Amino acid sequence: MTNERQTLTLPVGPLHVALEEPVYYKARIEGERVRSLSLVMGYVHRGMEALAGKRNLFQNVVLTERVCSLCSNSHPLAYCTAVENLADIAVPPRAQYLRCLAEEVKRIASHLFNVGIMAHVIGYKSLFMHVMQVRETMQDIKETVYGNRMDVAANCIGGVKCDLDGELATFIRAGLDKLKKELDEIIRIYRHDKMIRGRTVGVGQISPLDVVRLGLVGPVARGSGLPVDVRRDSPYAAYPELDFPVITEDGCDVHARAMVRLREARESIAMVERILDKLPAGATTAPLPPIPAGEAVARIEAPRGELFYYLRTDESDKPLRLKWRVPSYMNWEALPVMMKDCAVADISLIVNSIDPCVSCTER
């Protein structure tokens, strides 16, 4: 027997780490502790950026919507914004508000899904089931207003495809009133429950310095106290007119990130109500001019953080290049830092805390 501790490589994944998405982690472990981590990715690369160059600008709205189901409104919104920036299209105010509405509805559903999965990873199945059932309110709203539970197909170049009438607005309000009470209950449980706190407080720490160094975005950055939010930092659509706070937590751990998501979902409910109050009348689409040759970018705050689109066109109706950088791309880099010296049992919990989106990152 020597005093030297044995290290070995533990393969985690590529399937069923936290979400049912494939990433292969190679964890160097020493006893129960993870000493270092490397990732192997690329299992769900579908060549979507190349595919975008083969389709015309209209078809790409739907293609980008299929990149990922949880941010399936943010992708087409960012893409449409890039086209509008390029061709100087002024989106009518009503369409701007309706875009924010779809974004916030999707954000609530996405955040609730993530915190629900967190309970599932901990093994708190009853809470997981309850959160998913509460989330059904949002799914019903999406299905009733937009016609699908995940792909809302709200955006088109120059505006929105889906308008809202008084009856649907009442339906949304009734759903949100119900959701508000249930969400407040859930927030209390996540904040105070002993089991949740025992598994998540102090786990997966990342300092604000590391957040800046790695360029992390979204709830991961905000969970470490950095108020980074594209909706505030570089406003788009109707966000400048919607008064909202950027929610941060100082815990820097898995628990703080979950609390940021829950509180943001609560804030998004208030924002949806504000949108319904202020919704201006008027057209929902702008007339389409010819799309000139050139390049443009757009930035959107997706549920996971900053989503960035780059578009280059010639005068044809097919883009020469469409490139997107998704929030999970930066947030993956946080995992080796967060998992330094964590317990093997916490790997999936920490992976889930960055709300990874493999299908977005690998497209």
Add this chain to the structure above:
Amino acid sequence: MLGIFKILLRNLRQGPATHPFPFAEAHTPPRFRGRVTMLPEKCVGCGVCAHVCPGEAIRLQPSLDNTGYSFSIWHNSCALCGSCRHFCPTGAISLTNDWHLSHRQSEKYTTAEHHLVPYLRCAGCGEPIRMLPPELAARIYAHKPPGVENLGELMKLCPACRRLEILKREAIAAANA
């Protein structure tokens, strides 16, 4: 801890939250984006639906005997995005809320909707022309060309004969004035 037990007890009292599908009908909202359908009497054959369709599920093709054009919607290629409905200038395409699209492998090539939209014959030269519905004609000729009382008459002509006819009537109207 007490909080979650209170919730669980309440959920237990409320009973199942799921629908007993397929033993009972599942609730489907009227706006649900389901199977795409098309009204041939409203179609002008502009093909914008086929242009915007991301899955190339819509196909327009002149028929072999040149009496009309066929219009097909392949439900298996359809992404149910609703772009065709959004861009259709006459409202000919719509999405039903029927989501029962699963079928046997043997029905793979019949899970489609086919229409033959017939051409009209130009009253002037006899050329085959595509029908222009009155609402769309009223939008195109909103400025009311002088000397034209009845747009319906004009719509029976092919575009070339129509231009000639309008010019003729404009000249007569100008001479009369």
